[in-house]
Amino acid sequence: MIRTIVLLLLLVSAAKALGREVVVGVYQNPPKLVAAADGAASGILGDLLTEIAGRENWQLKTVQCDWAYCLQLLQAGEIDLLPDVAFSEERALLLDFHRTPALFSWSQLYLAPGVPLDSLADLTGKKVLVLRDSIQQRYLQQQLNSAGIEAQLIETRSMAEAFAMVAAGQADAVAANHYFGRAHMDEYQLMQGDIVFQPVQLFYASRKGRNQDLLAVIETDLAQWQANASSPYYHILQRWGANTPPLQMPERVWWLLSMLSALLLLALLGAWWLKKQVAEKTRHLQASEERLSTILNSVDAHIYIKDTKGRYQYLNRKVAELFGCTAEQALGRRDDAFFDAATSANLQQNDQRVLQQGQRIVEEERNCSLDGQQCHTYLSVKMPLRDAKGKIYALCGISTDITEHKQQQQEIHQLAFYDALTGLPNRRLLLERLQHAVALNQRQPQQGALLFIDLDHFKDLNDSLGHAMGDKLLQLAAQRLQQHLRKIDTLARLGGDEFVVLLTDMHPDAELAIQKAGLIADKIVQLMAEAFMLQERPYSLSASVGVVMFSDGCNADELLQRADLAMYDAKERGRNGVRFFNQQMQAEVSARTELATGLRQAMAQQQFVLHFQPQIQGDTTVGAEVLLRWQHPDKGLVAPGLFIPVAESSGQILQIGRWVLQQACMQLAEWARHSDTASWYLAVNVSARQLHDVHFVDEVKKALRDNGAIAENLVLELTESQLLQDIDTVIHKMQQLTALGVRFSLDDFGTGYSSLSYLKRLPLSQLKIDRSFVRDILTDANDKAIIKTILALGQSLELAVIAEGVETEPQYQKLLQLGCQQFQGYLFGKPVALAEFAKAQLGSFTQR
Incomplete structure (x- = not known):
């Protein structure tokens, strides 16, 4: 027993001395890194470096600084090493790291008492403290920017300063590594938030191309120590609050023990006069055993x-x-x-x-x-x-x-x-499994399929019942889908209300595999159509499912893209259904891509032209509607119905819309110089992307200011569908422009879903009767009644009413009979280029 215990005590090794001075940056970030009272580096990473320095005979010279200044000194080469540096690709361009991480960490938000925080969206309007020039600061700023969350990030020099500010009520939350947060949250009476992000690896870093020998020594020691449960690495972790293994003994101790045992045996066989000496040695051994027992009972x-x-x-x-x-x-x-x-x-x-x-x-x-x-x-x-x-x-x-x-x-x-809300595999894990399945299919062909699921009108649920109920429904939907799929199938959530099912090991026959995939997709549609219980009430919705077979794609990304295309095709065909991918979809996507490329060239080469269609009152032209046309060099005049949707989806409509506004204001300024046309106004259609763009109001002001146009002669036409989203913000923008004199017309009135309560709040000057009602006014009593109602509504709200799509004299006379005063349509003139418009409209319309 004594022999074995003594062997465990003698676990020590010596290292070769390098004999050099090493300048180390130290900032306060306990328990990972702190400056001791004498200025020496301490904490987990400081003690590890001190242990290595002792073995290598390095002379550590510490420089105390805050984190941001330490990083500047390191990049400038004024310090040799900086502990506690999180690795990133950006930093790897400026700094050198060893390979074996010294520590693993992640970040959390720590909150002042009473601050609710369930997701990043709850940070809106809040003050969050971050360590200056830290990875946490850049990560949070990127997440807030991408999500459109307006939160204020405040830089601090140290974590202790940040925690003190939150405790004093100067901020709502602080982003900190979990080592510091757990050690100090109780001291500052802060709460641990549920938002956990950015797992990182921590290293010792040096300036690029410098001190490779230091990093090589650190790498060697860390790699050896982390593989040895009895190394100084685990002792230091235990000292600062982590569980660590005990020491292990070098093999040479066995030889020492054998020698001691041999001496003890010789002593026991000696003469009686050696008993006193043997007893003395025995007492020393007992004392050593007691000391070793104390050590072994103290280690964790x-x-x-x-x-x-x-x-x-x-x-x-x-x-x-x-x-x-x-x-x-x-x-x-x-x-x-x-x-x-x-x-x-x-x-x-x-x-x-x-x-x-x-x-x-x-x-x-x-x-x-x-x-x-x-x-x-x-x-x-x-x-x-x-x-x-x-x-x-x-x-x-x-x-x-x-x-x-x-x-x-x-x-x-x-x-x-994995997805934090549903516990399902996320996009990253899905792509790994999909890539594996595709690779397996290429080596040994087998039938597989990918199902892309999107919940229809899910936004309506969030808007009506709140995001908490939306999250609850996503969890219920995930559970229901999981229960009806095989264990070998993968159900993943990509984000929002999008789910993907990966089906493998299907029937070897292609036709039967397609039938099986279709049956599963139909089953999913039926499952989603069954009511969910939310707030003890049934809530029903539907799902659109796109299906692609492995044979329709050659790689994982292409399969996922084509399943997405099939899902959108299902939505366009009325939702609540299943669509399989086909080559026609790909051709349509390619055509839209080609069109988007052509639009960029059209803008650069000034291929867009404006046509004008007159609007009259009585027998006099009072204005015109501006209509955009694309004069393609090869295809001729391209109708707006073909390229406007592509411009909307690609975002190019913003640049095109700015050009149209500038051209319209330029023409208004030109008309204002002539008495015959000074009172003419121009109606300009505004797209949904333009209206909801944060710079829309400023762009309208700029177009008026740049060209000297009269604001009262500019009419911006909106559709009812544009008012369904963020109505309060839209009304605020309209009020800002109305204050300048700009007028607004509600286009296609009667075909949308706007609430009359919103209509009262909108600063409109005109309603525009949709051409679908005018077309059948002579034959359809319902259309006639609708037009009468719109005219009465306009009169009640003191709004002008204009009828568009007037093509025949009987239509015109009927509208006059019903009380309509303003008109637009082929009866009075088709959309034509500016020169032809001005020539045709200077005068009256008495000779139609």
């Missing part, structure tokens, strides 16, 4: 010795606490007295590899108590103990509890590969 690791029968011969305090008894009570007993049957069998199997085969093993062991209620994961190092003849007589084991580390690994894995 489980150390034990078992004989060849698996009976405990020695155990330290940690093992006794685990067993719930004293060390003396556990001696001579086996694992089945303390662990359940499965754990005991696994431990016995690992022990036999050591005792019978003489192997030194390092294994992860999951041990559960006798009642199975408590389970922990241990990293166990087990080695054989041999006598002088080389015979194995026992094993020594060192087990470190890594349960928390495993949980952290699982949390990081969960964040990286």
Whole structure:
């Protein structure tokens, strides 16, 4: 027993000295990095560097600075090393790192008491503190910008300063690494938020191309220490609050022990007059044993010795606490007295590899108590103990509890590969599995399919019941879909209300596989049509499903894109249905892409022209509507119905719309110079993208100002569908422009879904009767009644009413009879170029 314990005590190794001064930047970020009272580097990373420096005979010279200044000094080469640097591709361009991470970390938001925060959207209007020039600052700013969230990020020099400011009520939240947050949240009485983000690896860094020898030494020591549970690495982690393994002894200690044992044996065989000396040596050995026992009972690791029968011969305090008894009570007993049957069998199997085969093993062991209620994961190092003849007589084991580390690994894995709301695989994991399935299909052809699912009108649910109910429905939908799919199928959530199902191992016959995929897709549509219970009330919706077979694509990205195209085709065909991908869809997409490319050239080469269609009152021209045309060099005049939707979806409509506004205001300014046309106005159609653009009001003001146009002669035409989204913001923009004199006309009135309550709030000057009502006014009593209602509504709200699409004299006379005063249509003139318009309209319309 004494021999074995003494062997465990003598675990020490010496390192070759390098003898050089190393300048180290230190900033306050406990427990990872702190400056001690004497200015020396401390904390987990500081103590690790001090341990390496002692072994290498480096002379550490510390420079205390805040994080941002430390980083500047490092990049300028004024310090050699900076601990606690998170790796990023951007930093790798300026700095050098070693390969083995010193620590793993992630970030969280810590909140002032009473601050609600369930998602990033809740940060709107809040003040969030971030460490200046940190990865957390850049990451949060990118997320806020991409999500359109208006939150104020405030830079601080240190985490302690940031926590103090939140505690003092100067901010709502602070972004911090979990090491600092857990250590100090109670001190500042802050709450731990639910938002966890940005797992990172932490390193020692140096300036690019400098100090490669320092990083090489750090890399070597870290790699060796992290593979050895008894290394200084784990001792330092334990010192700062983490579980660490115990020490292991160098092999040369065995020789020393053998020599001591031989001397002790010779002393015992000596003459009686040596008894006093033997007794003295025995007392020294007992004192050493007591000191070693004190050390082994102080380390935060489980150390034990078992004989060849698996009976405990020695155990330290940690093992006794685990067993719930004293060390003396556990001696001579086996694992089945303390662990359940499965754990005991696994431990016995690992022990036999050591005792019978003489192997030194390092294994992860999951041990559960006798009642199975408590389970922990241990990293166990087990080695054989041999006598002088080389015979194995026992094993020594060192087990470190890594349960928390495993949980952290699982949390990081969960964040990286699974959707936080539904627990389903996310886009990243789906693409990995899809790429694997495609690669397998290329080597050994098998039938597979990809189903792209989108919930119809999901936004209406969020708008009516709130995002919390929307999240609840997504969870219920995920559960329902998961219950009706095979275990080998993958159900993933891409984000929002989009789900994807990956079907593999389908019928080898292509036709039968397509039928099977169609049946599954139809089943999904039926499942989503069944009502969900929200707030104890049934809520119904539908789903559109796009299907693509593996044979329709050659790689994962192409399959996902084509399934998405098929889903949108299902939506365009009325939703609540299934569509399979076909080549026609791809051709349409290619055509739209070609059209989008042509639009960019059209804008650059000034291929757009404006046509004007007159608007009259009585027999006099009072204005015109501006209509955009594309004079394509090869295809001739392209109708707006072909290119306007593409311009809308690609965002090019914003640039085109600005050009139309400038041209219209230029023409208004020109007309204002002549008495015959000074009172003419121009009606300009405004797209939905323009209206909801944050710069729309400024662009209208700029067009009027640049050209000197009269604001009262500019009429902006909106459609009812444009008012369905963010109505309050739209009204505010309209009021700003109305204050300048700009007028608004509601186009296609009667065909949309606007509320009359909103109509009262809109600063309109004109309603425009849609041509569909004018076309059948002579034959359809309903159309006639609708027009009468619109005219009455306009009169009641003091709005002018203009009828468009007037093509015949009887239509015109009927509209006059009903009380309509303003008209537009082919009867009075087709849309023509400016020169032809001016020539035709100067005069009256008495000769039609």
